[in-house]
Amino acid sequence: QVQLVxxxxxxxxxxxxxxxSCEFSxxxxxxxxxxxxxxxxxxxxxxxxxxxVAAISWNGASTYYGNSxxxxxxxxxxxxxxxxxxKMISLKPEDTAVYYCVAxxxxxxxxxxxxxxxxxxxxxxxxxx
Numbered sequence: 700q701v702q703l704v705x706x707x708x709x710x711x712x713x714x715x716x717x718x719x720s721c722e723f724s725x726x727x728x729x730x731x732x733x734x735x736x737x738x739x740x741x742x743x744x745x746x747x748x749x750x751x752v753a754a755i756s757w758n759g760a761s762t763y764y765g766n767s768x769x770x771x772x773x774x775x776x777x778x779x780x781x782x783x784x785x786k787m788i789s790l791k792p793e794d795t796a797v798y799y800c801v802a803x804x805x806x807x808x809x810x811x812x813x814x815x816x817x818x819x820x821x822x823x824x825x826x827x828x
Contacts, residue, residue, distance in 0.1 A: 799819055
């Protein structure tokens with residue numbers, strides 16, 4: 700089992716920066732990744748969408764990003780502190796979502812939420828003026 704605890708969410712203005720943290724504990728997976736998904740709800744349809752944000756290999760050597768955040772978000776890992784970070788800059792209202800820390804025990808390059816084995820409780824990020 701892997702335990703994931705997120706922190707760092709909040710309300711920020713468009714263009715601002717924010718850093719999320721995720722403390723992980725439990726098992727480690729040499730072929731796995733740690734990362735972030737975000738879940739947003741449509742006000743028009745109430746439809747909830749899970750979107751891949753970023754991931755980093757357990758050894759920290761490889762990173763992966765969703766198309767909508769490339770160039771603005773950076774994922775990093777501190778092995779000594781058992782933490783991963785998501786640094787977000789130039790935030791936009793469409794970045795508003797609940798951000799979940801996730802882990803996959805054997806990463807195949809998938810961007811589908813159902814392929815990630817472990818999820819944290821989530822932290823809300825709201826971008827509004």
